[in-house]
Amino acid sequence: MNPIVDPRDFPASSKCTYLNAANVSLMYQGAEKAVIEWQKDLAENGSINFDETAEAAVFGDLHRASARLFNARPEDIAVGSSATELISSLAWAVAPESGTNVVSTDIVFPSTIYPWLRVARHTNCEVRLAEGKNSYTDPDDVIRLIDDRTAVVCVSHVEYSGGQRYELKELAGVAHDHGALLVVDATQSAGAIPIDATASGVDALVTGGYKWLCGPFGAAVMYLAPHLQDQLDPGLVGFRSHKDMWDLRADRLEFPATAQRFECSTMAFGCAIGLARSIEFIVDVGVERIFSYNKYLANLLIEGLQERNVEIVSPHNEAERTSIVAARFPGKDPGEVARKLKAASVMVSARKDFVRFSPHLYNQSADIQRTLDRLDEL
Ligand SMILES: Cc1ncc(COP(=O)(O)O)c(C=O)c1O
Structure with missing residues (x-):
């Protein structure tokens, strides 16, 4: 070939x-260039070029590129600094109550499940992990753990260790039949495996940028299904969380109606611009x-x-x-x-x-x- x-x-x-892409991939040179250029401009010019208007609009390219990648709309995408950060904010937003449960596997990457374990310590919900053997979990064992008390099924689309891939549509179907959400960590699949967020029925999907998307450390994205966007109060909030980020009044916090309510702070913005470049490249290659x-x-x-x-x-x-x-x-x-x-x-x-x-x-x-x-x- x-x-x-x-x-x-x-x-x-x-x-x-x-x-070694499952660890850190080589970076697309267009992404590297964008990160360096942005950082250099900031170092040499402060906010002369990166003014308030630019800061408010800085994630636009990444929203659009990720929407193309996942067959979603730009308003369905939130940007964060890492997959771990976005999953954590989501887990606190959902905060499954006592008496409900979260289902995952015991071979999943820790960052996919630790945020739910942390929330479980607070709310007393149950965390059920299907047992994997030889770095493989029978998907039926995951499905068997789902019941009418399940609030969230949270899996890694592809397991980081053995590379096992789950059928998202099937899991989403079972989760929804029981009134649960399907949350997917796509850090080991986005950029390498086609993902149609809309058609698969996932409720939320998070990915870091430095593996199969060939982007830099320091930027990650989350797809949030439209039906959840005005329902969830993010676990992490800051001045950027308010619907008009330059409003800056301390006595109110009104979230935007879109997934972008999960964007809360300043970050290494050049990384988000770099990730947009690499996703555009990946989508163009196909x-x-x-x-x-x-x-x-x-x-x-x-x-x-x-x-x-x-x-x-x-x-x-x-x-x-x-x-x-x-x-x-x-x-x-x-x-x-x-x-x-x-x-x-x-x-x-x-x-x-x-x-x-x-x-x-x-x-x-x-x-x-x-x-x-x-x-x-x-
Ligand atoms: C499935 C999965 N999720 C999350 C991560 C870590 O993501 P981040 O570094 O963006 O928090 C990894 C890293 O290996 C991973 O394999």
Whole structure:
């Protein structure tokens, strides 16, 4: 398969073999440029160019780009500094009451569930975690935990460890049949897997920007379904939370009627501008195309690993797989394998008792071959 992006858009891709997007991806050069330019202008000119009007409008491009990414409207998108921050604000906004429950899995990334655990300490709601084995959770085990007392089902669209993918529409259907919300952490899928927020029926979906979206640290977005937008009082509030942020009166707090009520403060705004650039780039390349290309790379890797008797931990079936390839090297310490690969200029991550490979759009088949060659040398 031919490469789908120009390597010049990811200058770092020529420096090493980078199979680590599930940790931090290489950044799209247009995003890097935007972050640096914004920061430089602020450092050298203060608010001469970044005045009050510019500050009020600063998230516009990111709202529009994210709306294109998720098939939503710009008013359905809120910007924050990290996925953790947005999930936390949402968890406090929903604050499931005593007697209700929150359903998730015990292999989910901590940031997806800790905010709900924290709220549960306060409200005394129950948190039910489906038990995962070998970095995999049977979706039916999640569904079995949902009942009429369930307030929220909160899952990671793709599990960070083994790369298992959940069918969002099915989960949304079951959650809604029981009057629960489906909240999705898409940090390991947005930019790599097509997401139609509207058609899937998710109630809220959050993603960080520095993994599969190829953006910087410091910016994240949340999609909030229209029916919730005037219902939820965000857990985190500040001067930007008021419907007219420059009103600045201390004696009132009226939220905008849109998802943007979850935007509360100043932040490293250049990161939001940079993330808008990288999402525009990803959408223009086409997420469906990226998904097939990444799976092609992952297949090459899986075949090569299996020829070398390495155990593949990630799901193999089409409905649940992604391009995250978790592999167990019998008798080898995964941290040691990752360190040796790094010394040989191949970047991967050790997670639990396996090595996690995560190729993305800037990789080519030669990267996979080089990785297998380095493994042979080890
Ligand atoms: C599924 C998932 N959610 C959230 C995060 C962390 O997000 P942030 O750093 O934006 O808070 C990670 C990081 O690995 C992750 O894998």
